[in-house]
Amino acid sequence: MMTKTLSIAYGVLLGVLTALGGTARAQDDLPRTAGPYVPTPQTIVDRMLQLAAVSKDDVVVDLGSGDGRIVRTAAKVYGASGFGVDIDRELVERSNAAAKSEGLGARAVFVQQDVFKADIRKATVVTLYVLPEMMVGLRPKMLSELRPGTRIVSHDYHFREWLPDNRLSFDVPEKRDAVGFSSTSLYLWIVPAAVGGRWRLEVADNKLPAPVTLNFRQLFQNVNGEAQVGNRTTDIAGTKVRGDTIEFALDAGPRAGGDRFTYRGTVKGDVIEGQVAWGMEPGARRYAWKATRIEPPADKLAH
Ligand SMILES: C[S@@+](CC[C@H](N)C(=O)[O-])C[C@H]1O[C@@H](n2cnc3c(N)ncnc32)[C@H](O)[C@@H]1O
Incomplete structure:
Protein backbone atom coordinates (compact mmCIF):
# COMPACT_ATOMS: atom_id res chain seq x y z
CA MET A 1 0.00 0.00 0.00
CA MET A 2 1.33 3.40 -0.94
CA THR A 3 1.62 5.90 1.93
CA LYS A 4 -0.22 9.21 1.56
CA THR A 5 3.05 11.16 1.13
CA LEU A 6 4.34 8.77 -1.49
CA SER A 7 1.02 8.81 -3.24
CA ILE A 8 1.12 12.63 -3.46
CA ALA A 9 4.75 12.56 -4.61
CA TYR A 10 3.81 9.98 -7.22
CA GLY A 11 1.03 12.19 -8.49
CA VAL A 12 3.31 15.24 -8.72
CA LEU A 13 6.01 13.36 -10.62
CA LEU A 14 3.41 11.85 -12.86
CA GLY A 15 2.15 15.36 -13.64
CA VAL A 16 5.65 16.63 -14.37
CA LEU A 17 6.58 13.72 -16.62
CA THR A 18 3.23 13.65 -18.38
CA ALA A 19 3.33 17.38 -19.06
CA LEU A 20 6.83 17.10 -20.47
CA GLY A 21 6.13 13.83 -22.28
CA GLY A 22 2.83 14.81 -23.79
CA THR A 23 4.37 17.29 -26.15
CA ALA A 24 8.05 16.42 -26.19
CA ARG A 25 9.44 14.77 -29.25
CA ALA A 26 12.88 13.29 -29.67
CA GLN A 27 15.44 15.06 -31.82
CA ASP A 28 14.39 13.55 -35.17
CA ASP A 29 10.71 13.99 -34.43
CA LEU A 30 9.83 10.50 -33.20
CA PRO A 31 7.29 10.66 -30.39
CA ARG A 32 8.59 10.01 -26.90
CA THR A 33 5.70 7.77 -25.92
CA ALA A 34 7.60 6.42 -22.89
CA GLY A 35 8.22 9.90 -21.49
CA PRO A 36 10.70 12.79 -21.70
CA TYR A 37 14.39 12.55 -21.00
CA VAL A 38 14.86 12.83 -17.24
CA PRO A 39 18.05 11.06 -16.19
CA THR A 40 18.05 8.82 -13.13
CA PRO A 41 20.50 10.34 -10.59
CA GLN A 42 23.62 8.18 -10.30
CA THR A 43 22.93 7.30 -6.68
CA ILE A 44 19.57 5.82 -7.74
CA VAL A 45 21.21 3.97 -10.66
CA ASP A 46 23.52 2.33 -8.10
CA ARG A 47 20.58 1.34 -5.89
CA MET A 48 18.65 -0.05 -8.89
CA LEU A 49 21.55 -2.30 -9.88
CA GLN A 50 22.01 -3.42 -6.27
CA LEU A 51 18.30 -4.19 -5.96
CA ALA A 52 18.55 -6.39 -9.07
CA ALA A 53 21.73 -8.01 -7.65
CA VAL A 54 23.49 -7.46 -10.99
CA SER A 55 26.62 -9.53 -11.61
CA LYS A 56 29.09 -10.11 -14.46
CA ASP A 57 26.82 -12.89 -15.76
CA ASP A 58 23.92 -10.53 -16.40
CA VAL A 59 22.58 -9.05 -19.61
CA VAL A 60 21.10 -5.69 -18.56
CA VAL A 61 18.62 -3.99 -20.88
CA ASP A 62 17.40 -0.42 -20.27
CA LEU A 63 14.23 0.48 -22.18
CA GLY A 64 14.35 4.24 -22.84
CA SER A 65 18.05 4.42 -22.00
CA GLY A 66 18.69 8.21 -22.06
CA ASP A 67 22.45 8.80 -21.84
CA GLY A 68 23.02 5.08 -21.21
CA ARG A 69 24.09 5.51 -17.59
CA ILE A 70 22.30 2.40 -16.26
CA VAL A 71 23.79 -0.07 -18.76
CA ARG A 72 27.18 1.69 -18.68
CA THR A 73 27.28 1.50 -14.86
CA ALA A 74 26.30 -2.20 -14.96
CA ALA A 75 29.20 -2.84 -17.35
CA LYS A 76 31.73 -0.65 -15.50
CA VAL A 77 30.97 -1.59 -11.90
CA TYR A 78 29.70 -5.16 -12.20
CA GLY A 79 31.29 -6.38 -15.46
CA ALA A 80 27.82 -7.10 -16.89
CA SER A 81 26.97 -6.66 -20.55
CA GLY A 82 23.83 -5.24 -22.07
CA PHE A 83 22.21 -2.69 -24.29
CA GLY A 84 19.86 0.24 -24.22
CA VAL A 85 17.26 1.49 -26.66
CA ASP A 86 16.06 5.05 -26.92
CA ILE A 87 13.89 6.83 -29.44
CA ASP A 88 16.22 9.85 -29.41
CA ARG A 89 19.11 9.54 -31.89
CA GLU A 90 21.21 12.20 -30.19
CA LEU A 91 20.98 10.41 -26.82
CA VAL A 92 21.89 7.10 -28.48
CA GLU A 93 24.93 8.67 -30.11
CA ARG A 94 25.93 10.25 -26.81
CA SER A 95 25.56 6.89 -25.01
CA ASN A 96 27.68 5.02 -27.56
CA ALA A 97 30.36 7.74 -27.46
CA ALA A 98 30.48 7.56 -23.65
CA ALA A 99 30.65 3.74 -23.71
CA LYS A 100 33.50 3.96 -26.20
CA SER A 101 35.48 6.46 -24.16
CA GLU A 102 34.97 4.25 -21.07
CA GLY A 103 36.43 1.28 -22.97
CA LEU A 104 33.26 -0.80 -22.61
CA GLY A 105 33.35 -2.19 -26.17
CA ALA A 106 30.49 -4.56 -26.98
CA ARG A 107 29.45 -4.76 -23.33
CA ALA A 108 27.36 -1.57 -23.56
CA VAL A 109 25.66 -0.88 -26.89
CA PHE A 110 22.85 1.58 -27.66
CA VAL A 111 20.43 1.64 -30.55
CA GLN A 112 17.73 4.01 -31.69
CA GLN A 113 14.53 2.02 -31.38
CA ASP A 114 11.05 2.14 -29.93
CA VAL A 115 10.80 0.21 -26.65
CA PHE A 116 8.14 -2.12 -28.09
CA LYS A 117 10.45 -3.17 -30.94
CA ALA A 118 13.40 -4.10 -28.70
CA ASP A 119 14.32 -7.79 -28.66
CA ILE A 120 14.57 -8.35 -24.91
CA ARG A 121 14.55 -12.17 -24.90
CA LYS A 122 18.22 -12.42 -23.85
CA ALA A 123 17.87 -9.98 -20.94
CA THR A 124 18.38 -11.26 -17.41
CA VAL A 125 17.75 -7.77 -15.95
CA VAL A 126 15.47 -5.07 -17.42
CA THR A 127 15.53 -1.51 -16.08
CA LEU A 128 12.80 1.07 -16.57
CA TYR A 129 12.16 4.74 -15.87
CA VAL A 130 9.13 5.36 -18.07
CA LEU A 131 5.67 6.86 -17.65
CA PRO A 132 3.07 4.85 -15.69
CA GLU A 133 0.89 4.12 -18.73
CA MET A 134 3.96 2.88 -20.58
CA MET A 135 4.72 0.54 -17.64
CA VAL A 136 1.26 -1.01 -18.02
CA GLY A 137 1.62 -1.04 -21.81
CA LEU A 138 4.92 -2.93 -21.51
CA ARG A 139 3.57 -5.53 -19.07
CA PRO A 140 2.45 -8.11 -21.68
CA LYS A 141 5.83 -7.79 -23.45
CA MET A 142 7.64 -8.43 -20.17
CA LEU A 143 5.55 -11.49 -19.33
CA SER A 144 5.62 -13.05 -22.79
CA GLU A 145 9.22 -12.32 -23.88
CA LEU A 146 11.33 -12.46 -20.73
CA ARG A 147 12.47 -15.79 -19.35
CA PRO A 148 11.21 -16.82 -15.91
CA GLY A 149 13.59 -15.50 -13.27
CA THR A 150 14.46 -12.31 -15.18
CA ARG A 151 14.57 -9.35 -12.76
CA ILE A 152 12.84 -6.10 -13.66
CA VAL A 153 13.70 -2.94 -11.72
CA SER A 154 11.76 0.27 -12.13
CA HIS A 155 12.43 3.79 -10.91
CA ASP A 156 9.27 5.36 -9.42
CA TYR A 157 6.61 3.61 -11.52
CA HIS A 158 5.06 0.19 -11.24
CA PHE A 159 3.00 -2.43 -13.09
CA ARG A 160 -0.24 -1.71 -11.19
CA GLU A 161 -1.97 -5.07 -10.51
CA TRP A 162 1.29 -6.99 -10.97
CA LEU A 163 2.58 -6.29 -7.47
CA PRO A 164 6.35 -6.04 -6.97
CA ASP A 165 8.33 -8.77 -5.24
CA ASN A 166 10.35 -6.10 -3.45
CA ARG A 167 10.23 -2.34 -3.03
CA LEU A 168 12.53 0.35 -1.59
CA SER A 169 11.66 3.95 -0.74
CA PHE A 170 14.17 6.65 0.16
CA ASP A 171 15.00 10.32 -0.40
CA VAL A 172 17.42 11.61 -3.02
CA PRO A 173 17.80 15.41 -2.60
CA GLU A 174 19.37 16.02 -6.04
CA LYS A 175 16.22 14.68 -7.67
CA ARG A 176 14.40 17.79 -6.47
CA ASP A 177 16.00 19.91 -9.24
CA ALA A 178 14.66 17.63 -11.96
CA VAL A 179 11.19 16.71 -10.74
CA GLY A 180 10.45 19.00 -7.78
CA PHE A 181 10.73 16.50 -4.91
CA SER A 182 13.16 13.98 -3.54
CA SER A 183 11.16 10.92 -2.55
CA THR A 184 12.00 7.87 -4.64
CA SER A 185 10.62 4.38 -4.94
CA LEU A 186 12.30 1.44 -6.62
CA TYR A 187 10.40 -1.72 -7.50
CA LEU A 188 11.65 -5.22 -8.26
CA TRP A 189 9.73 -7.98 -10.04
CA ILE A 190 10.90 -11.53 -10.74
CA VAL A 191 9.27 -12.78 -13.94
CA PRO A 192 7.21 -15.83 -12.91
CA ALA A 193 7.03 -19.03 -14.93
CA ALA A 194 3.64 -19.54 -16.61
CA VAL A 195 2.11 -22.51 -14.77
CA GLY A 196 -1.62 -22.05 -15.44
C1 LIG B 1 12.84 9.25 -17.94
S1 LIG B 1 14.05 8.98 -19.23
C2 LIG B 1 15.01 7.67 -18.55
C3 LIG B 1 16.42 7.60 -19.10
C4 LIG B 1 17.28 6.49 -18.46
N1 LIG B 1 16.63 5.21 -18.51
C5 LIG B 1 17.60 6.84 -17.03
O1 LIG B 1 16.94 6.25 -16.16
O2 LIG B 1 18.48 7.69 -16.79
C6 LIG B 1 13.03 8.16 -20.47
C7 LIG B 1 13.72 7.94 -21.80
O3 LIG B 1 12.85 7.21 -22.64
C8 LIG B 1 13.04 7.67 -23.98
N2 LIG B 1 11.84 7.31 -24.74
C9 LIG B 1 10.63 7.91 -24.72
N3 LIG B 1 9.77 7.26 -25.50
C10 LIG B 1 10.44 6.20 -26.03
C11 LIG B 1 10.06 5.14 -26.89
N4 LIG B 1 8.82 5.01 -27.37
N5 LIG B 1 10.99 4.22 -27.21
C12 LIG B 1 12.27 4.32 -26.73
N6 LIG B 1 12.66 5.31 -25.90
C13 LIG B 1 11.77 6.23 -25.54
C14 LIG B 1 13.28 9.14 -23.83
O4 LIG B 1 13.95 9.68 -24.96
C15 LIG B 1 14.10 9.19 -22.54
O5 LIG B 1 15.47 9.20 -22.83
Whole structure:
Protein backbone atom coordinates (compact mmCIF):
# COMPACT_ATOMS: atom_id res chain seq x y z
CA MET A 1 0.00 0.00 0.00
CA MET A 2 1.33 3.40 -0.94
CA THR A 3 1.62 5.90 1.93
CA LYS A 4 -0.22 9.21 1.56
CA THR A 5 3.05 11.16 1.13
CA LEU A 6 4.34 8.77 -1.49
CA SER A 7 1.02 8.81 -3.24
CA ILE A 8 1.12 12.63 -3.46
CA ALA A 9 4.75 12.56 -4.61
CA TYR A 10 3.81 9.98 -7.22
CA GLY A 11 1.03 12.19 -8.49
CA VAL A 12 3.31 15.24 -8.72
CA LEU A 13 6.01 13.36 -10.62
CA LEU A 14 3.41 11.85 -12.86
CA GLY A 15 2.15 15.36 -13.64
CA VAL A 16 5.65 16.63 -14.37
CA LEU A 17 6.58 13.72 -16.62
CA THR A 18 3.23 13.65 -18.38
CA ALA A 19 3.33 17.38 -19.06
CA LEU A 20 6.83 17.10 -20.47
CA GLY A 21 6.13 13.83 -22.28
CA GLY A 22 2.83 14.81 -23.79
CA THR A 23 4.37 17.29 -26.15
CA ALA A 24 8.05 16.42 -26.19
CA ARG A 25 9.44 14.77 -29.25
CA ALA A 26 12.88 13.29 -29.67
CA GLN A 27 15.44 15.06 -31.82
CA ASP A 28 14.39 13.55 -35.17
CA ASP A 29 10.71 13.99 -34.43
CA LEU A 30 9.83 10.50 -33.20
CA PRO A 31 7.29 10.66 -30.39
CA ARG A 32 8.59 10.01 -26.90
CA THR A 33 5.70 7.77 -25.92
CA ALA A 34 7.60 6.42 -22.89
CA GLY A 35 8.22 9.90 -21.49
CA PRO A 36 10.70 12.79 -21.70
CA TYR A 37 14.39 12.55 -21.00
CA VAL A 38 14.86 12.83 -17.24
CA PRO A 39 18.05 11.06 -16.19
CA THR A 40 18.05 8.82 -13.13
CA PRO A 41 20.50 10.34 -10.59
CA GLN A 42 23.62 8.18 -10.30
CA THR A 43 22.93 7.30 -6.68
CA ILE A 44 19.57 5.82 -7.74
CA VAL A 45 21.21 3.97 -10.66
CA ASP A 46 23.52 2.33 -8.10
CA ARG A 47 20.58 1.34 -5.89
CA MET A 48 18.65 -0.05 -8.89
CA LEU A 49 21.55 -2.30 -9.88
CA GLN A 50 22.01 -3.42 -6.27
CA LEU A 51 18.30 -4.19 -5.96
CA ALA A 52 18.55 -6.39 -9.07
CA ALA A 53 21.73 -8.01 -7.65
CA VAL A 54 23.49 -7.46 -10.99
CA SER A 55 26.62 -9.53 -11.61
CA LYS A 56 29.09 -10.11 -14.46
CA ASP A 57 26.82 -12.89 -15.76
CA ASP A 58 23.92 -10.53 -16.40
CA VAL A 59 22.58 -9.05 -19.61
CA VAL A 60 21.10 -5.69 -18.56
CA VAL A 61 18.62 -3.99 -20.88
CA ASP A 62 17.40 -0.42 -20.27
CA LEU A 63 14.23 0.48 -22.18
CA GLY A 64 14.35 4.24 -22.84
CA SER A 65 18.05 4.42 -22.00
CA GLY A 66 18.69 8.21 -22.06
CA ASP A 67 22.45 8.80 -21.84
CA GLY A 68 23.02 5.08 -21.21
CA ARG A 69 24.09 5.51 -17.59
CA ILE A 70 22.30 2.40 -16.26
CA VAL A 71 23.79 -0.07 -18.76
CA ARG A 72 27.18 1.69 -18.68
CA THR A 73 27.28 1.50 -14.86
CA ALA A 74 26.30 -2.20 -14.96
CA ALA A 75 29.20 -2.84 -17.35
CA LYS A 76 31.73 -0.65 -15.50
CA VAL A 77 30.97 -1.59 -11.90
CA TYR A 78 29.70 -5.16 -12.20
CA GLY A 79 31.29 -6.38 -15.46
CA ALA A 80 27.82 -7.10 -16.89
CA SER A 81 26.97 -6.66 -20.55
CA GLY A 82 23.83 -5.24 -22.07
CA PHE A 83 22.21 -2.69 -24.29
CA GLY A 84 19.86 0.24 -24.22
CA VAL A 85 17.26 1.49 -26.66
CA ASP A 86 16.06 5.05 -26.92
CA ILE A 87 13.89 6.83 -29.44
CA ASP A 88 16.22 9.85 -29.41
CA ARG A 89 19.11 9.54 -31.89
CA GLU A 90 21.21 12.20 -30.19
CA LEU A 91 20.98 10.41 -26.82
CA VAL A 92 21.89 7.10 -28.48
CA GLU A 93 24.93 8.67 -30.11
CA ARG A 94 25.93 10.25 -26.81
CA SER A 95 25.56 6.89 -25.01
CA ASN A 96 27.68 5.02 -27.56
CA ALA A 97 30.36 7.74 -27.46
CA ALA A 98 30.48 7.56 -23.65
CA ALA A 99 30.65 3.74 -23.71
CA LYS A 100 33.50 3.96 -26.20
CA SER A 101 35.48 6.46 -24.16
CA GLU A 102 34.97 4.25 -21.07
CA GLY A 103 36.43 1.28 -22.97
CA LEU A 104 33.26 -0.80 -22.61
CA GLY A 105 33.35 -2.19 -26.17
CA ALA A 106 30.49 -4.56 -26.98
CA ARG A 107 29.45 -4.76 -23.33
CA ALA A 108 27.36 -1.57 -23.56
CA VAL A 109 25.66 -0.88 -26.89
CA PHE A 110 22.85 1.58 -27.66
CA VAL A 111 20.43 1.64 -30.55
CA GLN A 112 17.73 4.01 -31.69
CA GLN A 113 14.53 2.02 -31.38
CA ASP A 114 11.05 2.14 -29.93
CA VAL A 115 10.80 0.21 -26.65
CA PHE A 116 8.14 -2.12 -28.09
CA LYS A 117 10.45 -3.17 -30.94
CA ALA A 118 13.40 -4.10 -28.70
CA ASP A 119 14.32 -7.79 -28.66
CA ILE A 120 14.57 -8.35 -24.91
CA ARG A 121 14.55 -12.17 -24.90
CA LYS A 122 18.22 -12.42 -23.85
CA ALA A 123 17.87 -9.98 -20.94
CA THR A 124 18.38 -11.26 -17.41
CA VAL A 125 17.75 -7.77 -15.95
CA VAL A 126 15.47 -5.07 -17.42
CA THR A 127 15.53 -1.51 -16.08
CA LEU A 128 12.80 1.07 -16.57
CA TYR A 129 12.16 4.74 -15.87
CA VAL A 130 9.13 5.36 -18.07
CA LEU A 131 5.67 6.86 -17.65
CA PRO A 132 3.07 4.85 -15.69
CA GLU A 133 0.89 4.12 -18.73
CA MET A 134 3.96 2.88 -20.58
CA MET A 135 4.72 0.54 -17.64
CA VAL A 136 1.26 -1.01 -18.02
CA GLY A 137 1.62 -1.04 -21.81
CA LEU A 138 4.92 -2.93 -21.51
CA ARG A 139 3.57 -5.53 -19.07
CA PRO A 140 2.45 -8.11 -21.68
CA LYS A 141 5.83 -7.79 -23.45
CA MET A 142 7.64 -8.43 -20.17
CA LEU A 143 5.55 -11.49 -19.33
CA SER A 144 5.62 -13.05 -22.79
CA GLU A 145 9.22 -12.32 -23.88
CA LEU A 146 11.33 -12.46 -20.73
CA ARG A 147 12.47 -15.79 -19.35
CA PRO A 148 11.21 -16.82 -15.91
CA GLY A 149 13.59 -15.50 -13.27
CA THR A 150 14.46 -12.31 -15.18
CA ARG A 151 14.57 -9.35 -12.76
CA ILE A 152 12.84 -6.10 -13.66
CA VAL A 153 13.70 -2.94 -11.72
CA SER A 154 11.76 0.27 -12.13
CA HIS A 155 12.43 3.79 -10.91
CA ASP A 156 9.27 5.36 -9.42
CA TYR A 157 6.61 3.61 -11.52
CA HIS A 158 5.06 0.19 -11.24
CA PHE A 159 3.00 -2.43 -13.09
CA ARG A 160 -0.24 -1.71 -11.19
CA GLU A 161 -1.97 -5.07 -10.51
CA TRP A 162 1.29 -6.99 -10.97
CA LEU A 163 2.58 -6.29 -7.47
CA PRO A 164 6.35 -6.04 -6.97
CA ASP A 165 8.33 -8.77 -5.24
CA ASN A 166 10.35 -6.10 -3.45
CA ARG A 167 10.23 -2.34 -3.03
CA LEU A 168 12.53 0.35 -1.59
CA SER A 169 11.66 3.95 -0.74
CA PHE A 170 14.17 6.65 0.16
CA ASP A 171 15.00 10.32 -0.40
CA VAL A 172 17.42 11.61 -3.02
CA PRO A 173 17.80 15.41 -2.60
CA GLU A 174 19.37 16.02 -6.04
CA LYS A 175 16.22 14.68 -7.67
CA ARG A 176 14.40 17.79 -6.47
CA ASP A 177 16.00 19.91 -9.24
CA ALA A 178 14.66 17.63 -11.96
CA VAL A 179 11.19 16.71 -10.74
CA GLY A 180 10.45 19.00 -7.78
CA PHE A 181 10.73 16.50 -4.91
CA SER A 182 13.16 13.98 -3.54
CA SER A 183 11.16 10.92 -2.55
CA THR A 184 12.00 7.87 -4.64
CA SER A 185 10.62 4.38 -4.94
CA LEU A 186 12.30 1.44 -6.62
CA TYR A 187 10.40 -1.72 -7.50
CA LEU A 188 11.65 -5.22 -8.26
CA TRP A 189 9.73 -7.98 -10.04
CA ILE A 190 10.90 -11.53 -10.74
CA VAL A 191 9.27 -12.78 -13.94
CA PRO A 192 7.21 -15.83 -12.91
CA ALA A 193 7.03 -19.03 -14.93
CA ALA A 194 3.64 -19.54 -16.61
CA VAL A 195 2.11 -22.51 -14.77
CA GLY A 196 -1.62 -22.05 -15.44
CA GLY A 197 -3.59 -24.98 -16.85
CA ARG A 198 -3.96 -28.70 -16.16
CA TRP A 199 -0.98 -30.96 -15.47
CA ARG A 200 -0.60 -34.72 -15.08
CA LEU A 201 1.71 -35.46 -12.16
CA GLU A 202 3.72 -38.65 -11.79
CA VAL A 203 6.02 -39.73 -8.97
CA ALA A 204 9.00 -41.97 -9.72
CA ASP A 205 8.23 -45.70 -9.38
CA ASN A 206 4.62 -44.89 -8.43
CA LYS A 207 5.77 -44.34 -4.83
CA LEU A 208 2.88 -42.00 -3.99
CA PRO A 209 -0.85 -42.25 -4.72
CA ALA A 210 -1.56 -41.77 -8.40
CA PRO A 211 -2.96 -40.66 -10.76
CA VAL A 212 -2.81 -36.98 -9.78
CA THR A 213 -4.05 -34.10 -11.93
CA LEU A 214 -3.22 -30.51 -10.96
CA ASN A 215 -5.26 -27.51 -12.06
CA PHE A 216 -3.43 -24.20 -11.54
CA ARG A 217 -4.93 -20.71 -11.94
CA GLN A 218 -2.41 -17.88 -12.16
CA LEU A 219 -2.45 -14.12 -11.74
CA PHE A 220 1.14 -12.93 -12.21
CA GLN A 221 3.16 -14.57 -9.39
CA ASN A 222 0.00 -15.63 -7.50
CA VAL A 223 -1.14 -19.20 -8.11
CA ASN A 224 -3.81 -21.41 -6.61
CA GLY A 225 -5.81 -24.42 -7.69
CA GLU A 226 -6.95 -27.89 -6.87
CA ALA A 227 -5.75 -31.42 -7.42
CA GLN A 228 -7.61 -34.57 -8.37
CA VAL A 229 -6.00 -37.47 -6.49
CA GLY A 230 -7.70 -40.65 -7.65
CA ASN A 231 -11.38 -39.81 -7.15
CA ARG A 232 -10.69 -37.23 -4.40
CA THR A 233 -10.47 -33.46 -5.05
CA THR A 234 -8.28 -31.41 -2.72
CA ASP A 235 -7.00 -27.82 -2.64
CA ILE A 236 -3.41 -27.26 -3.65
CA ALA A 237 -1.91 -25.50 -0.63
CA GLY A 238 0.81 -22.86 -0.30
CA THR A 239 1.67 -22.54 -3.96
CA LYS A 240 4.67 -20.26 -4.52
CA VAL A 241 6.12 -19.44 -7.93
CA ARG A 242 9.37 -17.50 -8.03
CA GLY A 243 11.08 -17.33 -11.39
CA ASP A 244 11.21 -20.89 -12.73
CA THR A 245 10.71 -22.58 -9.36
CA ILE A 246 7.41 -23.79 -7.91
CA GLU A 247 6.47 -25.11 -4.51
CA PHE A 248 3.12 -26.45 -3.30
CA ALA A 249 1.64 -29.04 -0.94
CA LEU A 250 -1.10 -31.66 -1.13
CA ASP A 251 -2.63 -33.32 1.85
CA ALA A 252 -1.93 -37.02 1.61
CA GLY A 253 -5.50 -38.17 2.23
CA PRO A 254 -7.27 -40.08 5.00
CA ARG A 255 -5.04 -43.14 4.90
CA ALA A 256 -1.77 -41.19 5.35
CA GLY A 257 -2.47 -39.98 8.91
CA GLY A 258 -2.66 -36.27 8.08
CA ASP A 259 0.72 -36.19 6.37
CA ARG A 260 1.43 -33.75 3.58
CA PHE A 261 3.31 -34.11 0.37
CA THR A 262 5.46 -31.03 -0.30
CA TYR A 263 6.46 -30.61 -3.94
CA ARG A 264 9.35 -28.46 -5.14
CA GLY A 265 10.26 -28.28 -8.80
CA THR A 266 11.65 -26.37 -11.75
CA VAL A 267 9.37 -25.30 -14.58
CA LYS A 268 10.65 -25.75 -18.13
CA GLY A 269 7.85 -24.86 -20.52
CA ASP A 270 5.25 -27.62 -20.31
CA VAL A 271 7.26 -29.83 -17.92
CA ILE A 272 7.97 -29.47 -14.21
CA GLU A 273 10.50 -31.74 -12.51
CA GLY A 274 11.56 -31.86 -8.89
CA GLN A 275 11.37 -33.68 -5.59
CA VAL A 276 8.44 -34.41 -3.31
CA ALA A 277 8.86 -34.87 0.43
CA TRP A 278 6.41 -37.11 2.30
CA GLY A 279 5.79 -35.57 5.73
CA MET A 280 7.13 -32.44 7.38
CA GLU A 281 10.15 -33.91 9.22
CA PRO A 282 13.62 -32.80 8.09
CA GLY A 283 14.43 -36.45 7.31
CA ALA A 284 11.18 -37.01 5.33
CA ARG A 285 11.41 -39.47 2.46
CA ARG A 286 11.87 -37.81 -0.92
CA TYR A 287 10.99 -38.97 -4.40
CA ALA A 288 11.47 -37.52 -7.86
CA TRP A 289 8.30 -36.17 -9.53
CA LYS A 290 7.42 -34.86 -12.93
CA ALA A 291 4.35 -33.03 -14.23
CA THR A 292 3.41 -32.52 -17.86
CA ARG A 293 0.93 -29.84 -18.97
CA ILE A 294 -2.07 -31.52 -20.62
CA GLU A 295 -4.25 -28.43 -21.08
CA PRO A 296 -3.37 -24.73 -21.39
CA PRO A 297 -4.98 -22.23 -19.00
CA ALA A 298 -8.35 -20.74 -19.91
CA ASP A 299 -6.69 -17.31 -19.50
CA LYS A 300 -3.05 -16.89 -20.31
CA LEU A 301 -0.86 -15.59 -17.45
CA ALA A 302 -2.88 -12.48 -16.59
CA HIS A 303 -1.49 -9.35 -18.20
C1 LIG B 1 12.84 9.25 -17.94
S1 LIG B 1 14.05 8.98 -19.23
C2 LIG B 1 15.01 7.67 -18.55
C3 LIG B 1 16.42 7.60 -19.10
C4 LIG B 1 17.28 6.49 -18.46
N1 LIG B 1 16.63 5.21 -18.51
C5 LIG B 1 17.60 6.84 -17.03
O1 LIG B 1 16.94 6.25 -16.16
O2 LIG B 1 18.48 7.69 -16.79
C6 LIG B 1 13.03 8.16 -20.47
C7 LIG B 1 13.72 7.94 -21.80
O3 LIG B 1 12.85 7.21 -22.64
C8 LIG B 1 13.04 7.67 -23.98
N2 LIG B 1 11.84 7.31 -24.74
C9 LIG B 1 10.63 7.91 -24.72
N3 LIG B 1 9.77 7.26 -25.50
C10 LIG B 1 10.44 6.20 -26.03
C11 LIG B 1 10.06 5.14 -26.89
N4 LIG B 1 8.82 5.01 -27.37
N5 LIG B 1 10.99 4.22 -27.21
C12 LIG B 1 12.27 4.32 -26.73
N6 LIG B 1 12.66 5.31 -25.90
C13 LIG B 1 11.77 6.23 -25.54
C14 LIG B 1 13.28 9.14 -23.83
O4 LIG B 1 13.95 9.68 -24.96
C15 LIG B 1 14.10 9.19 -22.54
O5 LIG B 1 15.47 9.20 -22.83
